[in-house]
Amino acid sequence: MKQFGVFYWFAAPFTFGAVQLVLLPLLVPSRIYEITGSMLDTGIALSCVGVCGLFAPIIGRTVDSFSLHGPAIIFGLTCYTFSMAIFGNAVSEASMYAASFLLGIGSITIMTINPTFIIAAKLNRITESFYLTRMNQFVHLGAIFATGLSISIKHLPVWKQFIMISVFTIFATITTAMDVHKASKQIDIDKHNAPKTEKRHWNPTFAAFLIAVCIAMVASTNQIVYGPTLFKTLFSIDHTLIASVLGVSSALSLLTLDLVNRTIYRTCSTKIWAIGLIGYIAVALSLRFLTHIDTKTAYLPLILHLLFMQFMSVIDLVKPAIASKLSLRSPAYTQGALLFATTIGYALGVSIGGFTAEALKLSAVFLVVSTSASIALLIASYVSFKQNQ
Template structure:
């Protein structure tokens, strides 16, 4: 059965802007143009802290049935962020607007796109549908990362690279206008019946799950979104090499998402989620151990590539886990999940920015290693509560 739908290309803009745009363009440009690690941390925190609005976005979308309209707003917000970055120069408030625009676009899409998939498919096919959706996110990373790496070697300016990213986001926008996702329907009766039975018993597990996701973002946001600049400063890895590493890793991710989706379909999403967290630990602790050892630059690149695989599995698994534990309606559930993700992203990157300002980039590696230990403990508690 073919589960892919053309509108899944909307998720491509998340890969282009949130992953490549931030990691290879936004954070290096802030450091290059302003030299301020604190500004970088503030901007990154804004990207995440927009997640406080995620439950409101989900609630509004469900209440007024404006899921498709808000999706279009999100895509145009991504495009706006690249345009603002193009003209930002050394003006601090422009970078603040860039971070806000990225936050609006990414959070809104990550609330709505999984909800579209979960609503349109039966429970048996949901994991496969989510894997297809996130394959398009990594397809965006493959294309954008390859193009940025290539034109960087050819000597193109940052502004020309940003124009390429704008063109890719425009493809997502055009596709959604031509082939929009199906409308989400909510049934009050079905929600009431579910809340009255199994979901009411799992509310505590859902809360602990959200806290686990929040803390996990301290590790993943800093090692992925600011990973290239961190390994450049700590391990002397050229950003052009990071671009190709990001693209190569995204190709592997697209391939591995298929068996990961089948695994979730057969054994459940929790297995995939825990495998992702185990890879988080390998990456963060591996980088921590590699500091000041003179290891080959290939080692941190490979660890960051592993992190990308883990994040793709993590992102694919958690919408279904949230849906199974939450007592709320579809988009509101995903909004609460994004509240935890984006809040963790914002808090985690803000702390990292302050650490960079005070103690340099190595302190972020230490911070990420400590964060994953706390995450693993909370994940174990979630599993125990889920079984009760």
């Protein structure tokens, strides 16, 4: 399977795509509300998932310090298993909080360690981009699988649905364990060329990159989180059509990522990152323009939203590699810092978007997307300039 860029430990990103991207939004909120009977408690429990992102640098540094990359992946998948089992058998609010926290820790651990297996190995640029592409494609394959799974088991009682998902994560853990130890042995903690004494200091260019990632996350969060509401209110588009676009996006991302992989080794990753940000700006401004014209066509806003998600997939593909090249820190700690910036950006994005929609009007959210992406693009240009010096 290696010649096809596929490893058994890809069951981890596959499971992440299934659980985090599909099963979490489809099943978890309604289950929490069913148990607690309170939207406030539901929101607090779900926030436990997001808050876990703040622990990403700690997780990464600990894993690097003790070379626990293999066990960490197994731990993350095991957190998924227990989380789904608790959701299925929960009877109290406390159990909802515990299950949500385990789900968050599982996702953050997997997201921190997965790219490390590739970017911290002694690979040439072409092989590295090839493996990163395959890994990200497995995330989307997991999302497609989970969509089909959720449809096939929707007739079952909710607790049985969660138990089946828990069993699925057990199989994923067993599959991952088949070669994760071998993959962890290939990780070179000291891959960076900087002297070890330098690793105690932050690289200013890497810090600028994290700031850009945080600001860009404000843009993508507003588009993805508030998008369905905006489309329904501003363009009278039914949620069913929006859900269909999400499914099509995951399938289309498989092709998009493969196309990017064929060109990534010919150009700098930061340039591809900048192209993705330009795509954010173009889509947001186009959607903003559509709100000012009298149009009843639903397909155009949906196509633009689909295009936005493709740009987002491309950005998610290149970010780990850029972080690895800019950082003087250890590999998993670097990915943890990247996730920390992403988490902060998500929190800021949700807050800024909600305030903007309330204080101004719904269509102003598209301006938040374009403005934050423009700021991120300026910083990305600086990062690219410093990297090429």
